[in-house]
Amino acid sequence: MSFILQFRKVSQVFHIKGSLLALTLLCAACGGSNSTTATAPTAPVAGPGTQTLNAIMAPGGVALRTFDASASGTVTVTLTSTSPPSMLLGLGIGIPATTGLCNMTTSVNTRAGTTPQITAAVDAGTFCAGAFDPGTVPSGGVLVSITVVHP
Amino acid sequence: MKNASTRLPLPVLVVLVVLVVLAVLAPACGGSDTPATPTTTAAGPSAELFEGKLQGAGASAFYSFTVGTAGNVSVTLASVTTSSAPGSSTGVVLGIGLGTPLATDCNVTSQVSTPAGLAAQLTASNQSPAIYCVRIFDVGNLKVPINFAVRIVHT
Numbered sequence: 001m002s003f004i005l006q007f008r009k010v011s012q013v014f015h016i017k018g019s020l021l022a023l024t025l026l027c028a029a030c031g032g033s034n035s036t037t038a039t040a041p042t043a044p045v046a047g048p049g050t051q052t053l054n055a056i057m058a059p060g061g062v063a064l065r066t067f068d069a070s071a072s073g074t075v076t077v078t079l080t081s082t083s084p085p086s087m088l089l090g091l092g093i094g095i096p097a098t099t100g101l102c103n104m105t106t107s108v109n110t111r112a113g114t115t116p117q118i119t120a121a122v123d124a125g126t127f128c129a130g131a132f133d134p135g136t137v138p139s140g141g142v143l144v145s146i147t148v149v150h151p
Numbered sequence: 152m153k154n155a156s157t158r159l160p161l162p163v164l165v166v167l168v169v170l171v172v173l174a175v176l177a178p179a180c181g182g183s184d185t186p187a188t189p190t191t192t193a194a195g196p197s198a199e200l201f202e203g204k205l206q207g208a209g210a211s212a213f214y215s216f217t218v219g220t221a222g223n224v225s226v227t228l229a230s231v232t233t234s235s236a237p238g239s240s241t242g243v244v245l246g247i248g249l250g251t252p253l254a255t256d257c258n259v260t261s262q263v264s265t266p267a268g269l270a271a272q273l274t275a276s277n278q279s280p281a282i283y284c285v286r287i288f289d290v291g292n293l294k295v296p297i298n299f300a301v302r303i304v305h306t
Contacts, residue, residue: 062237072270090238093269095229095302098202103230103300104240105267122269123227125198125302132237 048073053130053146057089059137063144064102064130069122073151076116077129083143090132091117091146095125102128109134112145122150196222201285201301205245211288213257214301217281222306224249224278225271226285230300242266243293247301248286249275257284264290271304278305 048070055063069075079091092107110117118129131144201214218224228247232239244266248259265272285303 075269092237092240094240095200095227095269095300097300098200102237103202103298104232104237105230105269106242107238107240109238120269123225123271123304125304127269134238 048151049149051148051150053148054143056141056143057131057133057137058141059139060133061137061141062101062130062132063146064128065146065148066096066126066128067148067150068126069124069150071151072123073121075118075120075122075127075129075148075150077118077120078114078116078147078149079110079112079131079144080114080147081112081143081145084138086111087142088134088136089142089144090134091130092132093118093120093127093129096128102130107132116149124151196304196306199303199305201287201303202299203287204296204298205287205289205293206296207289208291208293209289210293211286213284213286214303215252215257215282215284216303216305218278218283218305219280220306221277221279224275224283224303224305226273227269227271227302227304228265228267228287228299229269229302230298231267232298233295235298240267241297243297244290245292245297245299246286246288246290247273248288249273250284250286252282252284257286259286262286267299 049067051065051067053063053065057063075093077091077093079089082089088109088111090107091110092102092104094102094104097103106118106120108117129146129148131146199216203212205212226247226249228245231241231243231245233241244264246262246264248257248262250257250259252258261273261275263273285301287299287301
């Protein structure tokens with residue numbers, strides 16, 4: 001009899017403890033969105049920016065980069081360096097073509113420098129800029145570095 | 152007659168209480184599964200590209216597009232080149248116009264003569280939803296065939 005009573009007490013204790021444990025676990029599992037930090041998707045940052053392009057351009061080739069202007073403003077394009085140095089290259093700006101190339105609005109033949117060789121007023125939208133071979137690129141190609149600053 | 156048969160044993164009572172609490176708490180769980188109120192994304196303007204070739208003196212071409220909601224239409228003559236080579240952009244002045252299709256032509260209601268640029272040369276505000284057209288044409292300067300690209304931004 002004593003044994004049975006003892007068993008009942010133990011059984012009750014386990015029931016109560018087990019129930020409390022279940023409650024604790026349940027509460028810990030609740031509120032999922034509050035217990036973890038949600039990672040928001042990263043949206044493209046709108047605003048002014050600087051894009052750089054480093055590429056090896058083959059003879060007769062082009063090296064292009066598209067960019068998004070977030071607002072109306074001024075875009076500058078600078079052929080910052082070439083290797084071999086001091087090469088005369090074409091530099092242009094325009095809008096992307098359906099061919100994947102660039103419908104150039106304006107272009108110049110220029111050498112690398114620190115002052116922008118092209119300055120253009122643009123509306124918000126997608127544009128492209130880059131270098132092309134005006135017939136000067138040697139068979140080994142040329143390494144070009146271009147910087148585009150846009151609104 | 153004992154009333155013990157109607158009285159629940161303590162362990163059973165505890166289990167019942169826990170089940171009731173679980174039933175109350177369970178709907179409150181899984182907050183992250185609650186669907187968020189849909190947010191309406193404002194439709195922004197769309198851009199269309201009108202590319203083609205004018206063969207020479209007096210040539211013209213047009214392109215039709217649909218304005219879905221009332222808003223502005225901007226037209227940019229973005230590129231005029233004498234060949235497909237990237238270095239062949241030219242500053243030749245061409246005419247661009249905005250209007251509505253008429254039979255097999257484009258009835259231009261506003262127009263401008265301009266060289267290529269990257270900011271809109273022609274803008275029409277508060278255009279009603281309808282089909283419009285952009286016309287590009289020689290204003291007397293074309294001596295050779297040219298390739299052109301026009302960007303049209305509209306709602």
